[in-house]
Amino acid sequence: MLVTFFLNNTKVSYSVNPGEYLADTLRKHGLKSIKVGCNESSCGSCTLLVDNKPMMSCSLLTASVEGKHITTIEGIQEEAAKISRCFSEEGADQCGFCNVGYALVIYSLKREFKNPTDEEIKNYIVGNHCRCSGLHSQMNAIKAYLKEE
16 A cells, blocks of 8 residues: 655655554665664654654554654754753763654653643653663753753
8 A cells, every 4th residue: 555644844655564564664764763662652762753743653554644744853853963962961861772762752842831840741751761761860851951942
């Protein structure tokens, strides 16, 4: 089946199997920034934005994104650099496997909330897990990024 959608503001059409997941489709077409850590939507490494909302691409059928706008880390490079800097300054990243998923969720959080509380931040990032570092340094990094203009 042919599925057409916008990938980082560029219209693309891919031939996919009916049961193919978006993470697999994108990786097959060269987007290796999409990480798959669990294949069951419980780690957040495969997060991308679908019509500006964070979604786990490892369990999202490619056919379901027909006509939608998909944003990957390649589509938010400037903001991703800011997030990366904040994470680095706070010692909130280690191996980096979860960074892409976190960056997209944090970017979306900033667009959706003006001044989120700690509880709102925790609820928003709940699907993203880092197995290397603790939440304390990540919260500091997220707050630092949210303060930036």
